[in-house]
Amino acid sequence: MFELELAIHTTQEVYLECDEEQQKQLNIFIENKQLLIHILTEEQIKDLATLSFSRRLSFSDQTILWLAHKEKNMVLTGDNLIRKWCVKNELKVHGILWVLEQFTVHDLLTTIKAIAKLELLMDINLWLPVEACRALIQKWKEIE
Amino acid sequence: MIKEYFPERLKSARQMKGLSLRELTDLTDGQISRQAISQYENGAMLPTRDNLLHLCKALNITPEFFNRPTIVLQEVEFRKLSKLPKKEQYRIEASAADFLGRYLELEELLGAEQAFVNPILAKNITSYEEVEQAAMKIRKVWKLGENPLPNVIEMLEDFGLKVFEVEAKPSFSGMAAEVKDKNDLALIVVNKHPEVEKVRKRFTALHELAHIVLDISEGITEKEKEKFCHYFASVMLIPSNVLTKELGGKRHQIHIGELLAIKEQYGISMQAVLYRSKQMGLISDYHYQQQVRNFSQRGWRKKEPGDFMGKEQSHRMLQLFYRGVVEEIISTSKAANLYGTNLAVFRKKFNQPF
Numbered sequence: 001m002f003e004l005e006l007a008i009h010t011t012q013e014v015y016l017e018c019d020e021e022q023q024k025q026l027n028i029f030i031e032n033k034q035l036l037i038h039i040l041t042e043e044q045i046k047d048l049a050t051l052s053f054s055r056r057l058s059f060s061d062q063t064i065l066w067l068a069h070k071e072k073n074m075v076l077t078g079d080n081l082i083r084k085w086c087v088k089n090e091l092k093v094h095g096i097l098w099v100l101e102q103f104t105v106h107d108l109l110t111t112i113k114a115i116a117k118l119e120l121l122m123d124i125n126l127w128l129p130v131e132a133c134r135a136l137i138q139k140w141k142e143i144e
Numbered sequence: 145m146i147k148e149y150f151p152e153r154l155k156s157a158r159q160m161k162g163l164s165l166r167e168l169t170d171l172t173d174g175q176i177s178r179q180a181i182s183q184y185e186n187g188a189m190l191p192t193r194d195n196l197l198h199l200c201k202a203l204n205i206t207p208e209f210f211n212r213p214t215i216v217l218q219e220v221e222f223r224k225l226s227k228l229p230k231k232e233q234y235r236i237e238a239s240a241a242d243f244l245g246r247y248l249e250l251e252e253l254l255g256a257e258q259a260f261v262n263p264i265l266a267k268n269i270t271s272y273e274e275v276e277q278a279a280m281k282i283r284k285v286w287k288l289g290e291n292p293l294p295n296v297i298e299m300l301e302d303f304g305l306k307v308f309e310v311e312a313k314p315s316f317s318g319m320a321a322e323v324k325d326k327n328d329l330a331l332i333v334v335n336k337h338p339e340v341e342k343v344r345k346r347f348t349a350l351h352e353l354a355h356i357v358l359d360i361s362e363g364i365t366e367k368e369k370e371k372f373c374h375y376f377a378s379v380m381l382i383p384s385n386v387l388t389k390e391l392g393g394k395r396h397q398i399h400i401g402e403l404l405a406i407k408e409q410y411g412i413s414m415q416a417v418l419y420r421s422k423q424m425g426l427i428s429d430y431h432y433q434q435q436v437r438n439f440s441q442r443g444w445r446k447k448e449p450g451d452f453m454g455k456e457q458s459h460r461m462l463q464l465f466y467r468g469v470v471e472e473i474i475s476t477s478k479a480a481n482l483y484g485t486n487l488a489v490f491r492k493k494f495n496q497p498f
Contacts, residue, residue: 012197016206017477017487042193056253058477059208060487081475127469 002034004102009036011067013060038067056081065089078127096121096128097136104140111140151187152214157203158185159238162231171202208481212249215241217321217331228316236310240321240333242484243308247461248329250482254468259328260304268361272423275372278358279379290386292410294454296346300332300353301458307349309336309457317344320352330356342452343413350377378420381412387420395427398435404450411452415439465494 002008008029015037018026029035040048040063048066057065061082068075074092076099077083086093100118103109109117115137122133158168158181169178175198176191183189191199200207217237228236251257263285264278283289286303293299297307310333318334332352334345354373364372382390390406391398398421403414415436422432439445465483468474474482480490 013207016197016200017480019486019488022488039193039197045193055249056474056478058206058475058481059211060206060477060481061475079475079477080472084472 001099002029002032003108004099004106007036008034009038009067009071009073011060011063012037012039013063017060038063040066053085057085065091097132101136104143111143115140146211147190149213150190150210151185153210153212154181154199155185156214156238156242157199157205157209159234160242161203162235164231168199168202172198204486206481206486212245215245215248216324217241217244218324228313232312232316236312236316236319236333239310240308240319240331244306244323244329244331246482246484247306250461250464250468250474253478253482254464254473256464256467258304260330261328262357264357264359267359269358269372270361270364272372272375275354275358275376276379276384279376280383282357282380283383290383292454293346293381295456295458296349296411297334297456298458298460300349301460304328304330305353305356306331307458308333310334311336313337314339318348318352320355322356332356341413341448342454342456343407343411343416343448345456346381346411346452347374347377347413347416350380353377353380374416375420375423378412378416382406382410382417382420384424386410387417387424388426391421391426394425395421395431397431398427400438407448407450408453411454411456414448414450415445469494 015023015026026035030037044066047070048062051062051066051069053062053065061079064075064077065082065085067073068086068091069089072091074094075082075086076094077086078095083093083095097118100109100114104111104114118133118137122128122130158165161168163171165178165181168181169176176195180189180191180195181199184191196207196210200209203209217240248257263282266274266278269275269278286299288299297309300307306329308331312335314335314337316335317340318332321331321333323329323331332349334340334348334352336345351373354376358372358376360369360372387406391402398418400414403417406412406417407414418427418432418435421427422429436445439448465479469476469479476490477487479494480487483490483493485493
């Protein structure tokens with residue numbers, strides 16, 4: 001993902017949601033400045049509170065949404081509740097399928113490999129939107 | 145971080161991990177002094193943003209932990225905890241209170257609040273007959289019939305109690321607690337240590353239920369109260385008429401194989417069946433003593449053969465998590481938080497790795 005031409009930001013709260021192994025993997029990109037971790041100041045947290053987030057979102061979710069809202073950035077998420085907030089607040093929002101598609105668009109992955117990756121993902125992640133996954137696989141097959 | 149919650153929440157997080165102030169300081173790699181943590185817990189000082197994150201990392205919690213108030217438990221039956229070392233007592237109490245806080249918030253967000261209503265109206269209970277009547281009343285009101293109880297913990301949760309399974313030293317069986325100013329809330333804590341057999345877990349959960357529902361006369365000694373609660377649990381697991389029928393009435397002797405069959409079917413220990421049979425006059429004191437000696441010689445007083453055939457765990461909270469996430473009532477990160485873990489662990493548990 002870090003090979004895409006995107007500046008990727010997240011917050012310390014989200015980083016803390018990862019387990020040690022995931023953090024270890026992310027640390028390489030943090031050191032290379034490909035992933036920017038924001039540590040919100042007390043003032044920024046006060047500012048975050050003005051957005052009156054629902055308690056249905058975690059504080060980690062709120063930090064990301066605050067950051068994206070402030071900078072008018074795109075949000076990458078697999079969570080529909082976060083997605084809805086973004087849509088309501090006119091922020092661009094995408095998920096894992098968009099990321100996979102970007103890999104193919106930027107020649108980081110062939111469509112054949114992308115299909116295999118997505119099929120594998122569908123096997124292990126029961127929460128993915130099946131219809132959207134199938135549509136994307138079909139689109140890739142047509143390209144082939 | 146909600147300032148007014150912070151001191152109690154920090155203390156609670158530290159106690160849940162069974163850490164002293166010094167040990168927590170060490171876990172922050174000395175970034176936060178013992179005195180500073182003490183001042184945070186006393187409410188004399190609030191941590192800087194950096195120190196808050198150091199604390200989260202050391203305690204393996206997310207900052208959101210500090211946004212929830214601490215629930216104050218009132219022990220109905222504190223005696224069992226007092227046998228444990230102080231640190232272990234605090235760990236169990238703090239973990240139970242945290243579990244309850246998360247559970248209640250989850251229920252509230254999903255609009256799935258469930259109040260506990262005590263069906264026992266009898267006051268000042270003084271006899272085993274009244275205890276038996278109370279147990280049978282619950283079986284009747286909860287429409288349990290006379291069959292074996294397939295899953296005691298799930299049953300208790302279905303009727304509005306909250307059951308927390310904590311892993312503690314095997315010597316700890318369980319405890320019951322209530323929440324200050326909340327009459328419709330009751331919590332039962334049971335030990336999920338692998339050495340604790342299912343039959344013991346079932347008996348403990350029902351014994352603790354007795355402490356919650358029975359209004360035992362103040363004139364009854366603590367020792368006798370415990371016996372009343374044992375009796376209640378035993379009747380809940382196997383009603384007297386059912387036990388009489390299983391044994392075919394009054395007996396001179398009972399074969400171990402019969403006790404084992406009852407244990408596997410009804411989820412009650414062989415020793416509890418023997419004791420109850422003696423109490424009901426189904427076997428003589430002499431045969432009971434004979435069997436107790438037999439159990440001792442075989443080392444079965446500590447670990448009996450066989451166990452209950454069924455499952456013994458509640459799925460209610462897990463189902464609420466699934467419902468909350470799939471219906472988009474709560475975000476996955478919020479669900480992880482209410483589950484008491486981080487997103488990575490939660491996703492593995494709930495089969496959502498990305």
